[in-house]
Amino acid sequence: MEALAPEQLKRAEEVNASNRKALEIVESLNNEAGFEKKSNGSTYMGNTLNPKSASIAQVLEHTLAARVNLDTRASKLGFELEHLAVTIGTIIHGPDLAKEQSDQAINFFHDALRERKVIFFRNQQHITTDQHLDFGRRFGPIEVHPFIKAKEGYPEVVVLDHGKDSPGQENVWHSDVTWREEPSLGSILRCLESPDDLPEGGDTHFADMYLAFEGLPALLKEQVRSMKAIHTNNVFLGGLAGKGYSPEQIQALRNIFPPTIHPIVRTHPWTGKECLYVNTAFSHEVDGMEFEEGFPFLMELYKQAAIPEYQCRFRWERGSIAFWDNRASQHYASSDYYPFSRTVERVTVMDMTRPYYSPGRTVQGPGCKPSSKL
Numbered sequence: 001m002e003a004l005a006p007e008q009l010k011r012a013e014e015v016n017a018s019n020r021k022a023l024e025i026v027e028s029l030n031n032e033a034g035f036e037k038k039s040n041g042s043t044y045m046g047n048t049l050n051p052k053s054a055s056i057a058q059v060l061e062h063t064l065a066a067r068v069n070l071d072t073r074a075s076k077l078g079f080e081l082e083h084l085a086v087t088i089g090t091i092i093h094g095p096d097l098a099k100e101q102s103d104q105a106i107n108f109f110h111d112a113l114r115e116r117k118v119i120f121f122r123n124q125q126h127i128t129t130d131q132h133l134d135f136g137r138r139f140g141p142i143e144v145h146p147f148i149k150a151k152e153g154y155p156e157v158v159v160l161d162h163g164k165d166s167p168g169q170e171n172v173w174h175s176d177v178t179w180r181e182e183p184s185l186g187s188i189l190r191c192l193e194s195p196d197d198l199p200e201g202g203d204t205h206f207a208d209m210y211l212a213f214e215g216l217p218a219l220l221k222e223q224v225r226s227m228k229a230i231h232t233n234n235v236f237l238g239g240l241a242g243k244g245y246s247p248e249q250i251q252a253l254r255n256i257f258p259p260t261i262h263p264i265v266r267t268h269p270w271t272g273k274e275c276l277y278v279n280t281a282f283s284h285e286v287d288g289m290e291f292e293e294g295f296p297f298l299m300e301l302y303k304q305a306a307i308p309e310y311q312c313r314f315r316w317e318r319g320s321i322a323f324w325d326n327r328a329s330q331h332y333a334s335s336d337y338y339p340f341s342r343t344v345e346r347v348t349v350m351d352m353t354r355p356y357y358s359p360g361r362t363v364q365g366p367g368c369k370p371s372s373k374l
C-alpha cells in the first residue's frame with residue numbers, strides 16, 4: 001500500500017478525533033442507562049436470536065436439550081445427524097428409505113421433524129415412486145393437489161419440473177396449501193434431477209416460524225394473537241384464465257376451495273407452541289380489515305421469514321429428500337439455475353386438523369405417534 005499523503009493523514013486524524021469523542025458520549029450514556037458494554041460497542045437488540053429475550057432464551061435452551069436427545073437416539077439407530085442451523089434443519093445420514101422403516105425409526109423421524117422443522121436424507125436416488133408414497137403414508141394420508149401437474153399414473157405425486165423454458169416459480173416464502181381448510185402436515189420432496197453441473201443454484205431455504213413469532217416485539221405479539229387472515233388459492237386460479245379456462249370453470253373451482261380463515265398465530269398441534277402462520281403466496285388479507293390496511297400489516301409479518309438467523313439452506317443432490325413441517329416452517333426455492341434443469345417430486349401428508357389458537361393444546365393427528373416428549 002502506498003504511503004498516505006500528509007493531507008490524507010490529517011483527515012484520518014480528524015475523523016478519529018470525532019469518533020473518540022462520540023465513543024466517550026456513548027459510553028457515559030450507556031453507563032447512566034445501565035446498558036452493558038458489548039464487545040462490539042453496540043447496544044442494539046434486534047429481533048434475532050438474542051438470549052436476553054426470555055422467550056428466545058427458552059427456545060435456545062429447549063433446542064440444545066432436543067439436539068442432545070436426538071443425537072443420542074440417532075446413534076442408537078445407527079444414524080448420524082448433521083444440523084444445518086441453530087434451531088432448524090437436520091440431515092439424517094444412514095437410513096435407506098427403499099426399505100421398510102421400523103416403528104422405532106419412524107418415531108425418531110417424527111420427533112426429529114417436530115424438533116428441527118425440516119429433516120433431510122441423502123442418497124435416495126434408488127427409491128421408487130411407490131416407496132416415496134409408502135414412506136409418506138407412515139405419517140398420515142397423502143393428498144392430491146388439484147392445480148399442480150401430477151406424475152403419470154400417480155395423482156398423489158406432484159411434479160415440479162423446471163428448466164430453460166420454464167423458470168422456477170417457487171421462489172417466494174410460503175408453506176404449502178395453507179388455502180385448505182385443513183392445510184397439510186408436511187411435504188416430502190425428492191430430487192430426481194438437480195443442476196449438478198453448476199457449483200451452486202437451486203437451493204431451498206427454510207425458516208423457523210416459531211422464531212418468526214417469538215422475535216416479534218412484545219406489543220405486536222399480543223396484537224396478532226387474536227387476529228385472523230384470509231387464505232386463498234388465487235395464485236393458481238389466476239393462472240387458469242391464460243390456459244383457456246372459462247370464467248364459469250374458474251368459479252366452479254373457487255366454489256370447491258373458497259377463501260378460508262386461519263389464525264395469524266396458530267398453535268402447533270404437536271407441541272402446543274405458537275407459530276406465525278401467514279405467508280406471501282396465499283394470505284393477503286386480514287379478516288375484518290380493509291385490504292389497504294391489512295395487506296401492509298401482513299407485509300411486516302411476511303418479512304420475519306426472511307431473517308437469516310431463523311433459517312437454514314439446503315443444497316440439493318440427485319436423490320436428496322427434504323421433509324418439512326408446513327405448520328412450523330416456510331420455504332423458498334431459489335430460482336437461480338437457468339438454463340439448467342431441476343426436477344423434484346412431492347408427496348404431501350394431510351394433517352386433518354383445522355389451524356387453531358389455543359396455546360398448550362396438542363392434537364397428534366392420524367399418523368405415527370411421537371415416542372418421546374421433550
Ligand SMILES: [Fe+2]
Nearest residue numbers: 170175176331
Ligand atoms: Fe412449496
